[in-house]
Amino acid sequence: MQKGNLLFAQSGGPTAVINASAAGVIAEAQKSKAYDKILCAHFGMDGILKEDFYDVTALTKKQLNLLAETPASAFGSCRFKLPDLKTDATVYEKLLAIFEKHNISTFIYNGGNDSMDTCHKVADYFRTIDFDCKVVGVPKTVDNDLVGTHHCPGFGSAAKFVATNMEEIALDTAVYEKGRITICEVMGRDAGWLTASSLVATHRGNGPDLIYLPEKPFDTKKFFDKAMEVYNSKKRCLVALSEGIRDEKGNYIGAVGTKDSFNHTQLGGVAAYLADCITQKFGIKTRAIEFSLPTRAAGHIAALADQKDALLCGNNAVKAAVAGKTGVMVTLRRKDGKTVCESLDLAKIANEVKSVPDEYITDDGSNVSEKFLDYVLPLIEGEVHHDYKCGIPVYFDTDDLKKA
Amino acid sequence: MQKGNLLFAQSGGPTAVINASAAGVIAEAQKSKAYDKILCAHFGMDGILKEDFYDVTALTKKQLNLLAETPASAFGSCRFKLPDLKTDATVYEKLLAIFEKHNISTFIYNGGNDSMDTCHKVADYFRTIDFDCKVVGVPKTVDNDLVGTHHCPGFGSAAKFVATNMEEIALDTAVYEKGRITICEVMGRDAGWLTASSLVATHRGNGPDLIYLPEKPFDTKKFFDKAMEVYNSKKRCLVALSEGIRDEKGNYIGAVGTKDSFNHTQLGGVAAYLADCITQKFGIKTRAIEFSLPTRAAGHIAALADQKDALLCGNNAVKAAVAGKTGVMVTLRRKDGKTVCESLDLAKIANEVKSVPDEYITDDGSNVSEKFLDYVLPLIEGEVHHDYKCGIPVYFDTDDLKKA
DSSP states (O other): OOOOEEEEEEOSSOOSSHHHHHHHHHHHHHHHTOOSOEEEETTHHHHHHTTOEEEOTTOOHHHHHHHHTOOSOTTOBOOOOOOOTTTOOHHHHHHHHHHHHTTEEEEEEEESHHHHHHHHHHHHHHHHTTOOOEEEEEEOOSSOOOTTSSSOTTHHHHHHHHHHHHHHHHHHTTSBSSOOEEEEEESOSSOOHHHHTTHHHHHTTOOOSEEEOTTSOOOHHHHHHHHHHHHHHHSOEEEEEETTOBOTTSOBGGGTTOBOTTSOBOOSOHHHHHHHHHHHHHOOOEEEEEOOTHHHHOGGGOBHHHHHHHHHHHHHHHHHHHTTOOSEEEEEEEETTEEEEEEEEGGGTTTOOOOOOGGGBOTTSSSBOTHHHHHHGGGSOSBOOOOEETTEEOOOOGGGSOBO | OOOOEEEEEEOSSOOSSHHHHHHHHHHHHHHHTOOSOEEEETTHHHHHHTTOEEEOTTOOHHHHHHHHTOOSOTTOBOOOOOOOTTTOOHHHHHHHHHHHHTTEEEEEEEESHHHHHHHHHHHHHHHHTTOOOEEEEEEOOSSOOOTTSSSOTTHHHHHHHHHHHHHHHHHHTTSBSSOOEEEEEESOSSOOHHHHTTHHHHHTTOOOSEEEOTTSOOOHHHHHHHHHHHHHHHSOEEEEEETTOBOTTSOBGGGTTOBOTTSOBOOSOHHHHHHHHHHHHHOOOEEEEEOOTHHHHOGGGOBHHHHHHHHHHHHHHHHHHHTTOOSEEEEEEEETTEEEEEEEEGGGTTTOOOOOOGGGBOTTSSSBOTHHHHHHGGGSOSBOOOOEETTEEOOOOGGGSOBO
């Protein structure tokens, strides 16, 4: 009897543990014996539409372990947006034909907000036309802004990166008797979870003096006052702020990306802009540091707790599908000091943003409250140990895979 | 009988292993039993002139181990420049009085080029006036630009940071079918050793396509051609370049730090500038990443080989002093696949810059040659294992020290 095949795809920006979810899906699918073949799309939905698949049915335990330790999307990703079925049914029909041709009985899609929207639409379409394929979403985002889940795989490792770098920058910027104002810009345009995580460094004794999240309107004047107050008392000031901070009217601070009079794009982010303003205005030394892409890419400082959660989500996506569930995303919940996996209807998730709640932000918006530590500490616990060769981590090599 | 005291001080920008040299000095001084007290200046030469000392005579092995794993200058640093004796003898006389008062029989100064110049001047002065205090320099710089030594403690860890991040950025930027041109800016204004280290990532399979060092004049037009050639063939291009690249006339590319018509400082470094130029000129997506300060601060990815070298230099500085040497800097040499410690007259070191030699740079200046791997690989080997608490590394706490 033919059991059908499982198709897995990665989508959106990479994280340090997105491949751990892939490993979790593949391992559980192997264990379940519910599928003939396990396929992974090359370049996400784009690869599906080109029938460009890896056959990962026979990946060994050793290969899966290495995959789970490897940052970035090993099978390739995409920024695919599925149109509404009512507007354009063509892609849906093409997908159906491909799924039928390749006998796909389960489709697992691993991504963030947009990908969960795609997942939702595909699941709905299959239900509407009565096509028996289970569709399950696996959450992924460093920003931690997906609703319906206590936290999101990918966040813990990025948060550990932020907290560790903040600690090390705090040590570095404290070495001179007279220091400067150092402003660190952290990823997260709409939600401040990553920036907030720098509180861990402060909690441990070496961290930022001020922390600004995009959830509260940013008052540049008040910020200058606050930073100068710290500087005047400590002879230095370390600031963490989110790339997405906006003023009361919702305009991004520093108007990054605008053109100057020569039609050149304003270079540098909000940290560089504010640091420059302070130097101009107060004549003191400043430095801007943009944490940038390594925040999500840094597998070498991935959190073990995050890797485990990502694996768990991969496992449970397959379990949900095998149990007959469809149109759901697996979710994480904290229960008795542990992370447990559940699932939630995709209709309740797509296109919502989970912001840092007010209770985690101090009243004047210039810091994060201690309460946040209870939330974040369990998520950044533990280290993933890598093998190193030639001094750098050994990661999974996609060239070792075979195409279907 | 009073044996005299040892005074140690840190100077210049921190590295991930400068404290390992401190631990090496303290441990060897304890072992030698040649000193009554071991003092560390707070904030380098500035602290000496204020008689602001820590007494580290009784630091335990456990404390020294933790110190050796801790990035940034635990005792504080300075940017002190000693005037010429002929111009101004005041500081020299003040130093002498302080050294006499505190019975300093050995002075060990840990720093880069400027610090070795200071060290040299102090040693010369003491010799001239027949003051019996041994003065020994310990090298330190992430830039690896000190002459007279095969390599410099601090470089290996920063190089490991660069190579690891390059590998991870290469993985991250390869996930989409159609990628962009990503330009990474690496520390090193005059010497390209750190930027060159990104070759390790390429050697291992995921690294930059193009590498530009400050040792060769940078031709922006040729760079655009080269980058677009790679982009057109691979649909992506990853570039590593040194913050110090200059054109044929010696002008920094992008004229970072100049003012625009509104008297605002041009924000962002050379990577941001070149990425913007490419987007404007060719209409393709780009990204600039500045590795910045974490390059030297990232203790969590320090190289074990580098830590050992730093310790060794600390040990050998004390041994040299005890053996009666003065006016020297300890140096490192590779011999039979191992690093050995020697020493060299400070007169031969001060104020010279060690550039990356031509043999390590490809003829067209757009990459680093494989030969460089023989040089760099032994220096970035091994990992320093840290304890973690609350998800971030446990580092030495200077608050636990007592002042002399």
